[in-house]
Amino acid sequence: MDALYDPVDALTQELSGVHDQEQRQAAFLRHAAAFGVSRYAYLNTTHPSDPFHVETNYPAAWAERYLAQNYMAVDAVPLEAARSPVPFRWSDALARPEYGAKSQLVFAEAAEFSIRDGFTVPVHSAAGLSIISVAIDDPDMFRPSAAARRHAVHLLAMHFHLACDRALGAGSAEPLPRLTPREREVLLWTAKGKTGWEIAQILNLAERTVVYHIENARTKLGASSRAQAVVVAVTLGLIRP
Amino acid sequence: MDALYDPVDALTQELSGVHDQEQRQAAFLRHAAAFGVSRYAYLNTTHPSDPFHVETNYPAAWAERYLAQNYMAVDAVPLEAARSPVPFRWSDALARPEYGAKSQLVFAEAAEFSIRDGFTVPVHSAAGLSIISVAIDDPDMFRPSAAARRHAVHLLAMHFHLACDRALGAGSAEPLPRLTPREREVLLWTAKGKTGWEIAQILNLAERTVVYHIENARTKLGASSRAQAVVVAVTLGLIRP
DNA sequence: CTGATCCCTGTAAAAAATGTCAGGTGCCAA
DNA sequence: TTGGCACCTGACATTTTTTACAGGGATCAG
Numbered sequence: 413m414d415a416l417y418d419p420v421d422a423l424t425q426e427l428s429g430v431h432d433q434e435q436r437q438a439a440f441l442r443h444a445a446a447f448g449v450s451r452y453a454y455l456n457t458t459h460p461s462d463p464f465h466v467e468t469n470y471p472a473a474w475a476e477r478y479l480a481q482n483y484m485a486v487d488a489v490p491l492e493a494a495r496s497p498v499p500f501r502w503s504d505a506l507a508r509p510e511y512g513a514k515s516q517l518v519f520a521e522a523a524e525f526s527i528r529d530g531f532t533v534p535v536h537s538a539a540g541l542s543i544i545s546v547a548i549d550d551p552d553m554f555r556p557s558a559a560a561r562r563h564a565v566h567l568l569a570m571h572f573h574l575a576c577d578r579a580l581g582a583g584s585a586e587p588l589p590r591l592t593p594r595e596r597e598v599l600l601w602t603a604k605g606k607t608g609w610e611i612a613q614i615l616n617l618a619e620r621t622v623v624y625h626i627e628n629a630r631t632k633l634g635a636s637s638r639a640q641a642v643v644v645a646v647t648l649g650l651i652r653p
Numbered sequence: 654m655d656a657l658y659d660p661v662d663a664l665t666q667e668l669s670g671v672h673d674q675e676q677r678q679a680a681f682l683r684h685a686a687a688f689g690v691s692r693y694a695y696l697n698t699t700h701p702s703d704p705f706h707v708e709t710n711y712p713a714a715w716a717e718r719y720l721a722q723n724y725m726a727v728d729a730v731p732l733e734a735a736r737s738p739v740p741f742r743w744s745d746a747l748a749r750p751e752y753g754a755k756s757q758l759v760f761a762e763a764a765e766f767s768i769r770d771g772f773t774v775p776v777h778s779a780a781g782l783s784i785i786s787v788a789i790d791d792p793d794m795f796r797p798s799a800a801a802r803r804h805a806v807h808l809l810a811m812h813f814h815l816a817c818d819r820a821l822g823a824g825s826a827e828p829l830p831r832l833t834p835r836e837r838e839v840l841l842w843t844a845k846g847k848t849g850w851e852i853a854q855i856l857n858l859a860e861r862t863v864v865y866h867i868e869n870a871r872t873k874l875g876a877s878s879r880a881q882a883v884v885v886a887v888t889l890g891l892i893r894p
Numbered sequence: 895c896t897g898a899t900c901c902c903t904g905t906a907a908a909a910a911a912t913g914t915c916a917g918g919t920g921c922c923a924a
Numbered sequence: 925t926t927g928g929c930a931c932c933t934g935a936c937a938t939t940t941t942t943t944a945c946a947g948g949g950a951t952c953a954g
Contacts, residue, residue, distance in 0.1 A: 497738075497776055498811050535738055537777040540893070563804030570739050592900060605881030607940065621902050623941080628900095630942090637910090638941075639880040640846030643887055643894050653884050833930060848910060862932050864911075869930095871912095878940090879911075901950075910941065919932075924925100 419443035420567045427575035433467065436579070440572045441469070444546060447565050451527060451547035455490070456573070458539035459580045467576075470547075474525040478518075486514040493534035493543045499566045501554055502530045502545075529554070531562060533569035538649060542577070544569035588648055595629040596651050598622050603642040603653045660684035661808045668816035674708065677820065681813045682710070685787060688806050692768060692788035696731070697814070699780035700821045708817075711788075715766040719759075727755040734775035734784045740807050742795055743771045743786075770795070772803060774810035779890055783818070785810035829889055836870040837892050839863050844883040844894045 423443045430436055441452065453468035453475070468475050477483075484490050488511035489502055505511065506519055522528070530547040531554075546565060552558055591599070601611045608626065612619040626638060633648075635641035645651045664684045671677055682693065694709035694716070709716050718724075725731050729752035730743055746752065747760055763769070771788040772795075787806060793799055832840070842852045849867065853860040867879060874889075876882035886892045 496815060497778065498808065498815070535777070536779060537738065538779065538781065540779070560801030560804060563801060563807070566804070566807075567739065574737060574739070594901070602878075602880050603884045605877035607878070609940085617901095618903055620904065624902075627942080636846035636942095637843075637848070637880075638878075639843050639883045642880045643844045643883050646884055646887060647894055653888055835931070850910080858931095859933055861934065865932075866930095868912080896954090898953085899951085902948080904947080905945080906943105907945105908941100908943075910939100912939065913937085915934100915936080917933080919930105921930085922928090924927085 419446055420564055420571065423568055424571045427571060430575060431579045433576075433579070436572065436575055437467065437469070440568065444565065444568055447561050447568075448548050448550035448553050449546040449565065451530075453545045454543070454573070454576065456540075456542045456576060456580060458537060458542060458577065462580060465576075465580060470527065471525045474522065474527065477521070483518050486512070487518045488515040489532050489545060490543060491515075493532055494541055497534050497536045499531060499533045499562070499569075502532065505532075531565055533566050533573075535570060535573050539647075542573050544573055588650070589632040589634075591629055591632060591645070591650055592625075594625045595632070596645075598625045599629050599642055599645050600651050600653070602626060602638050603646065603651065660687055661805055661812065664809055665812045668812060671816060672820045674817075674820070677813065677816055678708065678710070681809065685806065685809055688802050688809075689789050689791035689794050690787040690806065692771075694786045695784070695814070695817065697781075697783045697817060697821060699778060699783060699818065703821060706817075706821060711768065712766045715763065715768065718762070724759050727753070728759045729756040730773050730786060731784060732756075734773055735782055738775050738777045740772060740774045740803070740810075743773065746773075772806055774807050774814075776811060776814050780888075783814050785814055829891065830873040830875075832870055832873060832886070832891055833866075835866045836873070837886075839866045840870050840883055840886050841892050841894070843867060843879050844887065844892065 420443075423439055426439045427436060430439070437452075441450070444452070451468075451470055453470055454466070456465040457463055459465060466475075466479070470478075478487075488505040488508065491511055492500055492505035492508070502519075506515060527547045528549065529551075530545055532543060532545040535542040535544070546569070548554070553561060597615065598611055601614060606614065608622045609619050611617075611622045615622065626641070629645070630636075630638065630641040633641050633644040633650075635644050642651070642653075646653055661684075664680055667680045668677060671680070678693075682691070685693070692709075692711055694711055695707070697706040698704055700706060707716075707720070711719075719728075729746040729749065732752055733741055733746035733749070743760075747756060768788045769790065770792075771786055773784060773786040776783040776785070787810070789795070794802060838856065839852055842855060847855065849863045850860045852858075852863045856863065867882070870886070871877075871879065871882040874882050874885040876885050883892075883894075887894055
């Protein structure tokens, strides 16, 4: 039983500092193999530079068909993943009434590629949603007694995601713009719907000064309007509205 | 071993439809007790109507001191929780060099209230961060062989959070404004920094029409400027920039 | 001390957003 | 078929934002 979590620790170790996709994938699959995993699919929507990052070793024909048909919008797996951060078995999601008959069709098609059931780990974050799905044929993995093994998969998936996320982030490598306190302050009031003149009253400044700070913030954030500036500042976590 | 996950299932069942805080807390503690948990602290920052929702059964003196001193900003536990979605043991986070000496002081103070070590489950979501921390005295819970028990705590915490989140959402009870597809579209372009005229070119409309849709969206969102409108739409998850 | 950074302010013109009037089309459900 | 809704457009006045010019004072690190 102690050995159950060795793969998690090992993967964590291996992935620290790795920025190569092949290497990450190989490490993940090597360690996940202990749990009956051979196929995986990973989706990361958190990076502006690559807003729909997909990597998978599913049969190419299936992966292409899935994307081309936009099954994301009807498949129970991504829908359930978007709904809740709790990992789940595919067939459990499929059994929920809220995911319609189309979902069943997707599953039926997947079965033609020998992908029948699996386990999905959603990772919700401020920047968006990531999904790690692994196909699992061995029905033993879904028995109550295998809960600890599923947890290991859960943690493996999380660490795999963290490594990918780091790598994707390192790719863009753009450091956060550094706003001054005043800039954050005026942006915050702007996000609350105040005009420059109003903010000047609130902060006891000349309207010109408020405009000055908003200008600087807008430039730093690469925005071309106050509206874009506040959105960027919010999504970057520089201000919270 | 099968019985290990009974508390998770039981809690999930019990919490469905429960909107009473006392009841939730009692159910969580009752089931978590099986894992040596008696103290818990829960923070939810995802609800605009209650942006810093804290509930805990920590000693009142400690909870008050923690908040008053703004330990959130230096304590390794919330900092680690904000950094990664992976659950962790407090002392593991404390051992990381990036969390400074102040963190040690917080821990030392906590020990005076008999809170010495524990386990924290971060839940990152689009709306923000939630943290479920449980104090655990029994060192056995941190042995490798107890990994499955920690997983049970992990899932218990997640389901507890989901129930709280539902309840908090139900509390505010304000239904999301319903934007039409066009309204979302023009807001999205506005969030990208486009002017009304530019959006008109992009969507092949009269500028007046774009203004019309933005106007309607702005009103529905209770905003007094485009900047506020896009921020509200983004934080409400109505558009993603 | 010098340069960097932040803070503060002015004038003025061009561009964009907001507010108020008034209308027309098409679709769907009651 | 009627009413509601989403969609679309025009003209006009007013306010706000953006952009450009130009400057002074405070603090702090190298």
